[in-house]
Amino acid sequence: MRVAVIGLGSMGMGAALSLLKAPGLEAAGCDPRPGAQAEFAGAGGTAVGRAADLPQGTEAVQVLVVNAGQCEAALFGPEGAAPRLAPGAVIVNSSTIAPEEARRLAAKAGAAGFLYVDAPVSGGAVAARAGEMTVMASGSPAAMAKAKPLLDAVAKKVWRLGEEPGLGSTMKVVHQLLAGVHIAVAAEAMALGLKAGLEAQAVFDIVTTAAGNSWMFQNRMPHVLEGDETPRSAVDIFVKDLGLVGDLARSVAFPAPLAAQAHQLFVSARAQGHGGKDDAFVIRAYQALTGIRLPKD
Structure with a gap:
Protein backbone atom coordinates (compact mmCIF):
# COMPACT_ATOMS: atom_id res chain seq x y z
CA MET A 1 0.00 0.00 0.00
CA ARG A 2 1.37 3.40 -0.96
CA VAL A 3 1.08 5.77 2.03
CA ALA A 4 2.35 9.21 2.97
CA VAL A 5 2.64 11.68 5.84
CA ILE A 6 2.35 15.42 5.27
CA GLY A 7 4.15 17.35 8.01
CA LEU A 8 7.34 15.86 9.43
CA GLY A 9 7.37 17.62 12.79
CA SER A 10 7.89 15.89 16.12
CA MET A 11 4.75 13.76 15.72
CA GLY A 12 4.68 13.53 11.93
CA MET A 13 8.28 12.36 11.68
CA GLY A 14 7.58 9.62 14.17
CA ALA A 15 4.50 8.55 12.26
CA ALA A 16 6.36 8.53 8.95
CA LEU A 17 9.26 6.51 10.37
CA SER A 18 6.76 4.04 11.85
CA LEU A 19 5.18 3.61 8.41
CA LEU A 20 8.62 2.83 6.98
CA LYS A 21 8.98 -0.05 9.42
CA ALA A 22 5.58 -1.57 8.71
CA PRO A 23 5.43 -4.53 6.31
CA GLY A 24 3.48 -3.98 3.11
CA LEU A 25 3.65 -0.19 3.19
CA GLU A 26 5.59 2.06 0.83
CA ALA A 27 6.00 5.34 2.70
CA ALA A 28 6.65 8.91 1.58
CA GLY A 29 7.02 12.03 3.69
CA CYS A 30 6.38 15.67 2.87
CA ASP A 31 7.82 18.72 4.60
CA PRO A 32 9.21 22.00 3.23
CA ARG A 33 12.20 21.93 5.61
CA PRO A 34 15.34 20.43 4.06
CA GLY A 35 16.46 19.02 7.41
CA ALA A 36 13.25 17.05 7.86
CA GLN A 37 13.47 15.77 4.30
CA ALA A 38 17.07 14.67 4.84
CA GLU A 39 16.22 12.81 8.05
CA PHE A 40 13.37 10.89 6.45
CA ALA A 41 15.30 10.15 3.26
CA GLY A 42 18.22 8.98 5.38
CA ALA A 43 15.93 6.43 7.01
CA GLY A 44 15.01 5.05 3.60
CA GLY A 45 11.82 6.96 2.82
CA THR A 46 10.81 9.03 -0.18
CA ALA A 47 11.00 12.67 0.91
CA VAL A 48 9.46 15.63 -0.92
CA GLY A 49 9.09 19.30 -0.15
CA ARG A 50 5.60 19.76 -1.64
CA ALA A 51 2.49 17.63 -1.30
CA ALA A 52 2.07 17.98 -5.06
CA ASP A 53 5.23 15.89 -5.44
CA LEU A 54 4.04 12.87 -3.45
CA PRO A 55 4.09 9.59 -5.40
CA GLN A 56 1.24 9.24 -7.87
CA GLY A 57 -1.41 6.78 -6.69
CA THR A 58 -0.92 7.34 -2.96
CA GLU A 59 -3.70 5.37 -1.26
CA ALA A 60 -3.59 6.81 2.25
CA VAL A 61 -2.20 10.12 3.50
CA GLN A 62 -1.88 11.21 7.10
CA VAL A 63 -1.86 14.97 7.65
CA LEU A 64 0.00 16.32 10.70
CA VAL A 65 0.24 20.09 10.28
CA VAL A 66 -0.49 23.06 12.53
CA ASN A 67 -3.98 24.25 11.66
CA ALA A 68 -6.97 23.89 9.35
CA GLY A 69 -5.63 26.36 6.82
CA GLN A 70 -2.46 24.32 6.41
CA CYS A 71 -4.54 21.12 6.14
CA GLU A 72 -6.63 22.55 3.33
CA ALA A 73 -3.60 23.88 1.47
CA ALA A 74 -1.73 20.59 1.86
CA LEU A 75 -4.64 18.62 0.45
CA PHE A 76 -6.54 20.87 -1.93
CA GLY A 77 -4.36 23.92 -2.58
CA PRO A 78 -2.40 24.64 -5.77
CA GLU A 79 0.48 22.53 -4.43
CA GLY A 80 -1.76 20.08 -2.59
CA ALA A 81 -1.81 16.30 -2.57
CA ALA A 82 -5.26 15.69 -4.10
CA PRO A 83 -4.09 15.17 -7.71
CA ARG A 84 -1.54 12.59 -6.50
CA LEU A 85 -4.03 10.49 -4.56
CA ALA A 86 -5.54 7.32 -5.97
CA PRO A 87 -9.32 7.26 -6.57
CA GLY A 88 -10.99 6.32 -3.29
CA ALA A 89 -7.86 7.09 -1.26
CA VAL A 90 -8.29 7.86 2.43
CA ILE A 91 -7.24 11.10 4.08
CA VAL A 92 -6.35 10.61 7.75
CA ASN A 93 -6.35 14.08 9.23
CA SER A 94 -4.42 13.99 12.50
CA SER A 95 -3.99 17.74 12.89
CA THR A 96 -5.59 19.52 15.85
CA ILE A 97 -8.39 21.58 14.32
CA ALA A 98 -11.88 22.75 15.25
CA PRO A 99 -14.64 20.15 14.85
CA GLU A 100 -16.46 22.29 12.30
CA GLU A 101 -13.28 22.48 10.20
CA ALA A 102 -12.99 18.67 10.31
CA ARG A 103 -16.55 18.39 9.03
CA ARG A 104 -15.90 20.92 6.27
CA LEU A 105 -12.72 19.18 5.11
CA ALA A 106 -14.46 15.80 5.21
CA ALA A 107 -17.20 17.15 2.94
CA LYS A 108 -14.60 18.56 0.56
CA ALA A 109 -12.76 15.23 0.52
CA GLY A 110 -15.97 13.34 -0.18
CA ALA A 111 -16.85 15.66 -3.07
CA ALA A 112 -13.42 14.90 -4.56
CA GLY A 113 -13.98 11.15 -4.30
CA PHE A 114 -11.86 10.48 -1.22
CA LEU A 115 -12.58 8.88 2.13
CA TYR A 116 -11.84 10.85 5.31
CA VAL A 117 -10.96 9.87 8.87
CA ASP A 118 -11.00 12.59 11.52
CA ALA A 119 -8.08 11.23 13.57
CA PRO A 120 -6.25 13.55 15.95
CA VAL A 121 -3.38 11.98 17.89
CA SER A 122 -1.61 12.22 21.22
CA GLY A 123 1.31 10.61 23.00
CA GLY A 124 4.33 12.80 22.30
CA ALA A 125 7.32 12.42 20.03
CA VAL A 126 8.66 9.30 21.77
CA ALA A 127 5.38 7.44 21.34
CA ALA A 128 5.15 8.61 17.73
CA ARG A 129 8.57 7.18 16.90
CA ALA A 130 7.64 3.93 18.59
CA GLY A 131 4.43 3.64 16.56
CA GLU A 132 2.44 3.92 19.79
CA MET A 133 0.36 7.05 19.43
CA THR A 134 -3.19 7.27 20.74
CA VAL A 135 -5.66 8.04 17.95
CA MET A 136 -9.10 9.60 18.54
CA ALA A 137 -10.90 8.65 15.35
CA SER A 138 -14.25 9.09 13.68
CA GLY A 139 -15.17 8.08 10.16
CA SER A 140 -17.29 5.78 8.07
CA PRO A 141 -16.67 2.02 8.21
CA ALA A 142 -15.24 2.21 4.68
CA ALA A 143 -12.86 5.01 5.65
CA MET A 144 -11.73 3.25 8.81
CA ALA A 145 -11.13 0.01 6.91
CA LYS A 146 -9.08 1.78 4.25
CA ALA A 147 -7.04 3.59 6.90
CA LYS A 148 -6.43 0.50 9.04
CA PRO A 149 -2.96 -0.45 7.70
CA LEU A 150 -1.72 3.11 8.29
CA LEU A 151 -3.32 3.41 11.72
CA ASP A 152 -2.03 0.01 12.79
CA ALA A 153 1.51 1.16 11.99
CA VAL A 154 1.41 4.45 13.90
CA ALA A 155 -0.90 3.76 16.85
CA LYS A 156 -0.94 1.73 20.03
CA LYS A 157 -4.64 2.40 20.47
CA VAL A 158 -7.28 3.65 18.03
CA TRP A 159 -10.42 4.89 19.74
CA ARG A 160 -13.47 4.81 17.47
CA LEU A 161 -15.82 7.60 18.45
CA GLY A 162 -18.43 7.18 15.72
CA GLU A 163 -18.92 7.68 12.02
CA GLU A 164 -19.38 11.45 11.86
CA PRO A 165 -16.35 13.65 11.13
CA GLY A 166 -15.79 16.13 13.94
CA LEU A 167 -16.14 13.67 16.81
CA GLY A 168 -12.42 12.91 16.78
Missing part, protein backbone atom coordinates in the same frame (compact mmCIF):
# COMPACT_ATOMS: atom_id res chain seq x y z
CA SER A 169 -11.56 16.59 16.73
CA THR A 170 -14.03 17.31 19.53
CA MET A 171 -12.30 14.70 21.69
CA LYS A 172 -8.88 16.18 20.88
CA VAL A 173 -10.03 19.67 21.89
CA VAL A 174 -11.29 18.26 25.20
CA HIS A 175 -7.95 16.49 25.62
CA GLN A 176 -6.06 19.72 24.91
CA LEU A 177 -7.90 21.43 27.73
CA LEU A 178 -6.20 18.97 30.06
CA ALA A 179 -2.85 19.10 28.30
CA GLY A 180 -2.67 22.90 28.28
CA VAL A 181 -3.81 23.33 31.87
CA HIS A 182 -1.39 20.62 33.03
CA ILE A 183 1.57 22.33 31.34
CA ALA A 184 0.56 25.70 32.76
CA VAL A 185 0.15 24.39 36.30
CA ALA A 186 3.42 22.43 36.04
CA ALA A 187 5.14 25.72 35.19
CA GLU A 188 3.32 27.48 38.03
CA ALA A 189 4.35 24.88 40.59
CA MET A 190 7.98 24.93 39.49
CA ALA A 191 8.03 28.75 39.46
CA LEU A 192 6.52 28.95 42.94
CA GLY A 193 9.10 26.51 44.26
CA LEU A 194 11.93 28.55 42.76
CA LYS A 195 10.51 31.82 44.10
CA ALA A 196 10.21 30.30 47.56
CA GLY A 197 13.85 29.20 47.57
CA LEU A 198 13.68 25.52 46.60
CA GLU A 199 16.12 23.89 44.20
CA ALA A 200 14.53 23.10 40.85
CA GLN A 201 15.89 19.55 40.76
CA ALA A 202 14.49 18.85 44.22
CA VAL A 203 11.06 20.11 43.17
CA PHE A 204 11.16 17.84 40.13
CA ASP A 205 12.42 14.76 41.98
CA ILE A 206 9.86 15.03 44.76
CA VAL A 207 6.83 15.82 42.60
CA THR A 208 7.58 12.97 40.20
CA THR A 209 7.56 10.48 43.10
CA ALA A 210 4.47 11.89 44.79
CA ALA A 211 0.73 12.25 44.23
CA GLY A 212 0.93 15.67 42.61
CA ASN A 213 2.79 14.38 39.57
CA SER A 214 1.35 14.49 36.05
CA TRP A 215 2.53 13.20 32.69
CA MET A 216 3.06 16.79 31.56
CA PHE A 217 5.07 17.76 34.65
CA GLN A 218 7.31 14.72 34.25
CA ASN A 219 7.67 15.22 30.49
CA ARG A 220 8.07 18.99 30.29
CA MET A 221 9.91 20.14 33.39
CA PRO A 222 13.17 18.38 32.38
CA HIS A 223 13.28 20.87 29.49
CA VAL A 224 13.31 23.68 32.06
CA LEU A 225 15.93 21.94 34.19
CA GLU A 226 18.14 21.54 31.11
CA GLY A 227 17.43 25.02 29.71
CA ASP A 228 16.42 23.35 26.44
CA GLU A 229 13.96 25.59 24.62
CA THR A 230 13.94 23.45 21.44
CA PRO A 231 10.23 23.26 20.54
CA ARG A 232 8.96 19.67 20.61
CA SER A 233 5.62 21.44 20.94
CA ALA A 234 5.73 25.23 21.01
CA VAL A 235 4.04 27.83 23.19
CA ASP A 236 2.24 28.98 20.03
CA ILE A 237 0.60 25.56 19.67
CA PHE A 238 -1.21 26.00 22.96
CA VAL A 239 -2.16 29.56 22.13
CA LYS A 240 -4.02 27.92 19.23
CA ASP A 241 -5.26 24.79 20.98
CA LEU A 242 -6.55 26.46 24.11
CA GLY A 243 -8.19 28.97 21.80
CA LEU A 244 -10.02 26.01 20.24
CA VAL A 245 -11.05 24.91 23.74
CA GLY A 246 -12.55 28.33 24.39
CA ASP A 247 -14.36 28.32 21.05
CA LEU A 248 -15.85 24.87 21.70
CA ALA A 249 -16.87 25.78 25.23
CA ARG A 250 -18.63 28.94 24.06
CA SER A 251 -20.40 27.06 21.28
CA VAL A 252 -22.08 24.75 23.83
CA ALA A 253 -22.52 27.42 26.55
CA PHE A 254 -19.99 25.75 28.82
CA PRO A 255 -17.82 27.69 31.32
CA ALA A 256 -14.14 26.74 31.13
CA PRO A 257 -12.34 29.09 33.55
CA LEU A 258 -9.21 26.96 34.05
CA ALA A 259 -8.68 26.66 30.30
CA ALA A 260 -9.17 30.41 29.92
CA GLN A 261 -6.58 31.19 32.59
CA ALA A 262 -4.07 28.78 31.06
CA HIS A 263 -4.73 30.27 27.62
CA GLN A 264 -3.90 33.74 28.91
CA LEU A 265 -0.65 32.44 30.38
CA PHE A 266 0.41 31.08 26.99
CA VAL A 267 -0.70 34.30 25.30
CA SER A 268 1.43 36.22 27.80
CA ALA A 269 4.50 34.08 27.06
CA ARG A 270 3.93 34.58 23.36
CA ALA A 271 3.62 38.35 23.81
CA GLN A 272 6.98 38.30 25.58
CA GLY A 273 8.61 36.71 22.52
CA HIS A 274 8.56 33.06 23.59
CA GLY A 275 5.94 31.75 21.15
CA GLY A 276 8.40 29.64 19.18
CA LYS A 277 9.98 28.04 22.24
CA ASP A 278 9.12 24.69 23.80
CA ASP A 279 5.78 24.95 25.59
CA ALA A 280 7.42 24.21 28.96
CA PHE A 281 8.82 27.73 28.68
CA VAL A 282 5.43 29.19 29.35
CA ILE A 283 7.26 29.41 32.69
CA ARG A 284 8.91 32.54 31.25
CA ALA A 285 5.62 34.35 31.88
CA TYR A 286 6.00 33.64 35.60
CA GLN A 287 9.65 34.65 35.38
CA ALA A 288 8.63 38.03 33.97
CA LEU A 289 6.15 38.52 36.82
CA THR A 290 8.32 37.33 39.71
CA GLY A 291 11.97 37.66 38.68
CA ILE A 292 12.80 34.00 39.31
CA ARG A 293 16.02 32.58 37.88
CA LEU A 294 15.65 29.36 35.89
CA PRO A 295 18.29 26.66 36.37
CA LYS A 296 20.33 27.32 33.19
CA ASP A 297 19.85 31.10 32.96
